[in-house]
Amino acid sequence: MSTLSGKTALVTGASRGIGREIARARAARGAAGGLLSRSGAELEALAAELGQRAVALPADVGDRAAVEAAVERFLAEAGGLDLVVANAGIAHYGPLLGQDLEKVEAMTRVNWLGTAYTVKATLGHLVDRASGHIVIVSSGAGLRAFPWAAGYGATKAAQRAFAEALRHELSGSGVSVTTVYPGEIATHLHDHEKAALPDWYRGGEKAADAGRLAAAVLRAVERDRRSVAYPGIVRLLGLNGLSPRLADAIIRRLRGGTAAPRRD
Numbered sequence: 001m002s003t004l005s006g007k008t009a010l011v012t013g014a015s016r017g018i019g020r021e022i023a024r025a026r027a028a029r030g031a032a033g034g035l036l037s038r039s040g041a042e043l044e045a046l047a048a049e050l051g052q053r054a055v056a057l058p059a060d061v062g063d064r065a066a067v068e069a070a071v072e073r074f075l076a077e078a079g080g081l082d083l084v085v086a087n088a089g090i091a092h093y094g095p096l097l098g099q100d101l102e103k104v105e106a107m108t109r110v111n112w113l114g115t116a117y118t119v120k121a122t123l124g125h126l127v128d129r130a131s132g133h134i135v136i137v138s139s140g141a142g143l144r145a146f147p148w149a150a151g152y153g154a155t156k157a158a159q160r161a162f163a164e165a166l167r168h169e170l171s172g173s174g175v176s177v178t179t180v181y182p183g184e185i186a187t188h189l190h191d192h193e194k195a196a197l198p199d200w201y202r203g204g205e206k207a208a209d210a211g212r213l214a215a216a217v218l219r220a221v222e223r224d225r226r227s228v229a230y231p232g233i234v235r236l237l238g239l240n241g242l243s244p245r246l247a248d249a250i251i252r253r254l255r256g257g258t259a260a261p262r263r264d
């Protein structure tokens with residue numbers, strides 16, 4: 001997609017954080033769009049800020065029928081769709097032994113199934129028009145998962161595998177896929193568990209800016225990049241696929257022993 005000007009986009013998880021910044025950056029580039037998340041009031045406020053061409057679509061991405069209905073409503077109102085950003089997500093960190101499986105189920109439903117529901121509800125439209133782009137917001141944890149984030153990392157790895165396969169599967173269709181690997185970004189993702197974050201987690205003032213990530217994502221769409229890692233150092237986690245021991249050694253250096261306690 002060489003330019004976003006005049007295009008129409010749907011962003012999930014648009015009420016705050018990374019999704020809201022992507023929606024703002026997209027509107028600044030002249031693209032109209034749908035804003036999907038559960039918080040209707042926040043979406044309405046953002047739609048008012050972005051102008052007439054923004055549509056609030058309150059829905060839970062973990063509810064397949066609700067996602068399908070929101071997409072149908074958006075297509076009817078906007079008349080088309082060029083860019084889909086599957087970004088909505090939640091995080092629950094903690095040692096698996098003490099973690100309720102309900103939290104793993106919730107992350108699976110929102111992060112992974114929510115991505116599949118969003119893509120499946122929109123893909124036919126893009127392929128029929130032989131044009132479009134899908135962005136899937138995974139995580140550095142999808143490249144190499146960390147202790148206390150086993151369940152979260154699993155959902156992010158699922159998104160990565162899904163996006164990688166889809167990019168190849170759609171080759172020649174006119175529809176493309178970009179996967180996003182954020183590092184620690186200053187958002188509200190961990191507000192509910194700030195007191196219990198693992199030692200290796202830095203966040204806080206060291207977290208990167210969501211607006212800069214959003215700009216990098218839209219640049220990657222315009223250049224049809226396979227992936228975006230932001231900050232760039234996150235790409236080093238991909239070494240895990242080649243040499244887990246090397247990746248562990250780098251991670252220990254950057255984040256300390258709690259991020260990679262085993263040395264075998």
Ligand SMILES: NC(=O)c1ccc[n+]([C@@H]2O[C@H](COP(=O)([O-])OP(=O)(O)OC[C@H]3O[C@@H](n4cnc5c(N)ncnc54)[C@H](OP(=O)(O)O)[C@@H]3O)[C@@H](O)[C@H]2O)c1
Pocket residue numbers: 012013014015016017018019036037038039040042059060061062087088089090091110111137138139140181182183184185186187188189190
């Ligand atoms: N922040 C980071 O450090 C970081 C790092 C790597 C990856 N990520 C990924 O980036 C994505 C965005 O996270 P963020 O950091 O921007 O977090 P955030 O500030 O908490 O925003 C999350 C967004 O997802 C929406 N959402 C949550 N559950 C939903 C559901 N069931 N249905 C629809 N929307 C839902 C939220 O809106 P409602 O509550 O209104 O539904 C909100 O708009 C996530 O996939 C996350 O895993 C973030």
